[in-house]
């Protein structure tokens with residue numbers, strides 16, 4: 426076949442790929458008929474997911490689930506949150522008890538390749554650290570030789586801490602717990618000298634201390650903990666919806682679209698990126714098996730990524746985390762969404 430003959434065929438193939446609407450996956454169908462997204466979250470990780478005394482959930486991971494519900498069901502409130510500890514989380518997703526796991530979970534090769542799940546993206550770049558009582562006068566993780574360390578079972582933290590002490594040729598003893606509550610209880614009662622987990626988790630845990638100022642988080646970061654949502658394998662359509670919900674929240678921030686200005690921008694903005702994002706020009710929803718307003722609703726009902734970050738984890742919250750590497754790529758960070766087009 427000559428190049429001349431090939432060209433119309435390849436153009437036809439490209440055309441079909443561009444125009445084809447998504448097939449509804451079985452998870453999307455189930456979510457629609459149930460009228461709820463079932464979202465696996467942390468039992469208590471302030472800033473990521475935590476319920477107040479009224480049972481109202483807040484956090485970056487919680488907002489993300491609400492974003493999926495806004496996109497798919499038109500209402501960010503249509504989420505059932507299922508609190509899961511570190512060891513329960515993957516089994517719950519595998520068994521179909523949840524539609525999405527949105528729970529400060531580190532993306533590793535083993536988890537991505539062998540648990541029947543697949544990570545969709547990274548929504549927080551973290552790393553593992555150590556918290557100690559100030560009265561111990563320890564200013565460096567390199568001085569933790571001989572310490573008793575509290576750590577949670579079924580986490581990357583458990584594995585990293587072993588690597589760190591072995592590489593530093595220091596002895597240590599672990600006390601392993603199944604829940605965050607048990608760990609913080611033990612640590613704040615002085616049953617271990619050190620608490621190790623993701624830096625963001627430590628910042629959240631410290632807010633629960635009887636006297637947060639009595640504790641210090643050491644500066645050393647001993648691992649990479651890229652945290653993000655995951656879904657069951659085998660449903661590519663659902664995977665795409667979850668992944669692009671995250672990207673929409675980043676794209677909205679990048680284009681200056683906020684919960685407060687989204688309505689005005691939708692009608693008044695002449696920026697093609699904004700019009701595409703909000704369904705004014707392209708219908709990106711159709712490609713995902715959703716409607717034209719899916720992305721508009723995410724921003725309107727939940728906000729963009731930066732808004733969610735500042736509301737839940739930022740420097741004006743008790744957690745007090747700076748954006749740092751979690752800033753957008755054009756502001757010195759690592760957050761980068763592929764084009765929403």
Ligand SMILES: N[C@@H](CCC(=O)N[C@@H](CS)C(=O)NCC(=O)O)C(=O)O
Nearest residue numbers: 468510511529530531580581605622
């Ligand atoms: N990012 C790490 C750690 C995540 C994690 O589960 N951290 C514990 C730290 S205490 C936690 O959040 N526990 C809450 C719970 O299990 O209820 C991982 O994916 O393994």
